[in-house]
Amino acid sequence: MKNAEFNEFKTISKRYAKALLELCEADNVNKEFILHDLENVKEALNNSYELVNLMKTPGVSKADKQNVISKIFDGKIHKITLNFLLYLIEKDRFNIVESILAEFQAELDKENNFVQIEIVSAINLDDNMKENIKNRLSGKLQKQVTVDWSVNPDIIAGLVFIVGDSIIDTSLKSKLQMIGRNIIK
Numbered sequence: 001m002k003n004a005e006f007n008e009f010k011t012i013s014k015r016y017a018k019a020l021l022e023l024c025e026a027d028n029v030n031k032e033f034i035l036h037d038l039e040n041v042k043e044a045l046n047n048s049y050e051l052v053n054l055m056k057t058p059g060v061s062k063a064d065k066q067n068v069i070s071k072i073f074d075g076k077i078h079k080i081t082l083n084f085l086l087y088l089i090e091k092d093r094f095n096i097v098e099s100i101l102a103e104f105q106a107e108l109d110k111e112n113n114f115v116q117i118e119i120v121s122a123i124n125l126d127d128n129m130k131e132n133i134k135n136r137l138s139g140k141l142q143k144q145v146t147v148d149w150s151v152n153p154d155i156i157a158g159l160v161f162i163v164g165d166s167i168i169d170t171s172l173k174s175k176l177q178m179i180g181r182n183i184i185k
Helices: 003-026 031-047 049-056 062-073 079-090 094-111 127-141 172-184
Strands: 114-121 144-151 159-163 166-169
Touching (some): 003 079, 031 062, 031 079, 031 094, 049 094, 079 094, 094 114, 127 144
Antiparallel strands (some): 114 159
């Protein structure tokens, strides 16, 4: 997917996610319930090749797709979530339901002053070091922080922080690459 297409895709998903949040507020529905519903829909799609295939098949009418989704999820998810899924089918946007879930989660995180960070280190860090880094980030960002830790020995030393679409690379590898580029100039 080209960068411009990706940005448009993300913008559309964000619009739908915000609309769903507004529906929750208007009907005084717990947003966490709707998030859970969307996660269940994603899981159902991930576990059923037949369902995904059916939803992608252009020869199947919107009404038939809506009927299938209603039969699968009616009584299992909140009415707002079900109606939202049916609306996505009507607007030929059901294919972005997982992206909408991600944007819905991101919007909830903002509301709750919460941030998800991925941290890559060159070596395994002990629990005390991880907790210290997490607490310092939480203090600097003034947010509740959840960290996904991973190890990549290729970065040599230092850390790489990934927050949403932003990457902060403090690794020795990136510093060496920067020095190399400056020498070449």
